[in-house]
Amino acid sequence: MAEDNKAIAPWEVLDSTYNYSDRWLALRSDTVRLPNGRVLAPFHVIEQPDWVTAIALTRDGSIVLVEEYRHGAKQTVIELPCGVHDRPGEPLAAVQRELREETGFASDDWHPLGSFFANAPRMNNRVHCFLALDASKVAEPAPDDGEVIVPHEVPFAEFLADLQAGRRVLHGFQNGAMWLLLLYAKSSGDKRLAALLA
Amino acid sequence: MAEDNKAIAPWEVLDSTYNYSDRWLALRSDTVRLPNGRVLAPFHVIEQPDWVTAIALTRDGSIVLVEEYRHGAKQTVIELPCGVHDRPGEPLAAVQRELREETGFASDDWHPLGSFFANAPRMNNRVHCFLALDASKVAEPAPDDGEVIVPHEVPFAEFLADLQAGRRVLHGFQNGAMWLLLLYAKSSGDKRLAALLA
Numbered sequence: 001m002a003e004d005n006k007a008i009a010p011w012e013v014l015d016s017t018y019n020y021s022d023r024w025l026a027l028r029s030d031t032v033r034l035p036n037g038r039v040l041a042p043f044h045v046i047e048q049p050d051w052v053t054a055i056a057l058t059r060d061g062s063i064v065l066v067e068e069y070r071h072g073a074k075q076t077v078i079e080l081p082c083g084v085h086d087r088p089g090e091p092l093a094a095v096q097r098e099l100r101e102e103t104g105f106a107s108d109d110w111h112p113l114g115s116f117f118a119n120a121p122r123m124n125n126r127v128h129c130f131l132a133l134d135a136s137k138v139a140e141p142a143p144d145d146g147e148v149i150v151p152h153e154v155p156f157a158e159f160l161a162d163l164q165a166g167r168r169v170l171h172g173f174q175n176g177a178m179w180l181l182l183l184y185a186k187s188s189g190d191k192r193l194a195a196l197l198a
Numbered sequence: 199m200a201e202d203n204k205a206i207a208p209w210e211v212l213d214s215t216y217n218y219s220d221r222w223l224a225l226r227s228d229t230v231r232l233p234n235g236r237v238l239a240p241f242h243v244i245e246q247p248d249w250v251t252a253i254a255l256t257r258d259g260s261i262v263l264v265e266e267y268r269h270g271a272k273q274t275v276i277e278l279p280c281g282v283h284d285r286p287g288e289p290l291a292a293v294q295r296e297l298r299e300e301t302g303f304a305s306d307d308w309h310p311l312g313s314f315f316a317n318a319p320r321m322n323n324r325v326h327c328f329l330a331l332d333a334s335k336v337a338e339p340a341p342d343d344g345e346v347i348v349p350h351e352v353p354f355a356e357f358l359a360d361l362q363a364g365r366r367v368l369h370g371f372q373n374g375a376m377w378l379l380l381l382y383a384k385s386s387g388d389k390r391l392a393a394l395l396a
Contacts (some may be wrong), residue, residue, distance in 0.1 A: 070318035120268035176373030
């Protein structure tokens with residue numbers, strides 16, 4: 001396996017301090033010794049729960065998106081449904097709950113697309129990406145009152161054309177979910193994803 | 199344009215406190231009022247410099263990767279060259295410098311792949327992604343002494359097959375860079391990227 005040939009040793013942690021911590025995140029600042037002997041301080045790691053995100057496609061060939069104001073970017077965006085995996089249970093249960101709460105959509109045909117570190121240098125959490133096929137609206141959205149969300153349904157081919165033309169831009173890990181979707185489309189050969197390979 | 203139809207208003211910031219700040223990052227904790235009247239506190243935003251990342255392909259069809267220990271993930275990984283854009287100048291200059299310092303490779307054929315927010319809910323910074331074609335080794339790597347890096351050259355088709363089979367996994371925004379590379383391969387029709395469309 002390609003990933004087996006690694007020669008670089010882990011950093012040695014000499015000291016570790018939490019500068020901030022609550023239920024949302026912790027800022028851990030370490031003093032570390034590198035394999036070359038150099039001591040770095042502080043090296044910051046953001047500790048957070050894992051995240052989940054859904055690419056949900058409907059029977060009639062649309063993708064389910066959510067419009068939300070995003071305070072980091074200071075922008076209202078229209079992106080993939082996603083959320084924090086901070087309750088007991090599997091990531092699949094978390095993403096199913098997020099999709100249903102944010103959009104009212106559900107599916108009986110879920111596929112894990114894979115997971116990856118949110119940001120390997122700086123964060124300790126992972127992103128779990130899922131595909132929901134033949135999704136349909138089964139309820140009204142019921143976001144918690146800390147979220148203001150407008151669901152959108154966009155023809156999947158139009159969504160892809162918008163990304164291609166730069167009329168839509170997703171943020172970091174959501175582009176990563178699209179990359180994993182492409183890999184899944186290639187390996188599965190699922191015809192409902194044919195627009196991706198066009 | 200698809201992104202024009204947005205109805206959700208920005209959050210109103212009632213208070214803003216920095217719980218931590220240095221040259222690497224700041225943890226800003228806001229008290230905000232949502233459009234539905236709900237007040238949230240604290241809502242955390244990590245403020246950081248932008249990031250740059252390079253997909254560098256050589257004349258003989260390899261991709262240039264870097265092996266590094268990543269302290270957030272507590273793993274040694276082999277990934278795309280990337281770095282922080284924290285000096286004056288354009289992102290292109292930053293990514294050219296990072297590639298050269300980390301790997302010794304340079305190119306006269308750079309293409310911007312696009313940029314996106316690193317994490318729109320939680321962070322204020324952007325990731326700028328670039329493609330370098332016909333890259334070649336022009337010097338020995340010269341990482342700063344806070345980095346321990348081993349460059350790798352991997353045949354691009356093998357790299358893609360490894361990602362497809364799950365033998366390699368990139369972290370968050372690097373998968374995003376791969377998605378932007380796919381979009382660029384489709385729009386440019388560049389034959390040097392044909393393996394992506396196979």
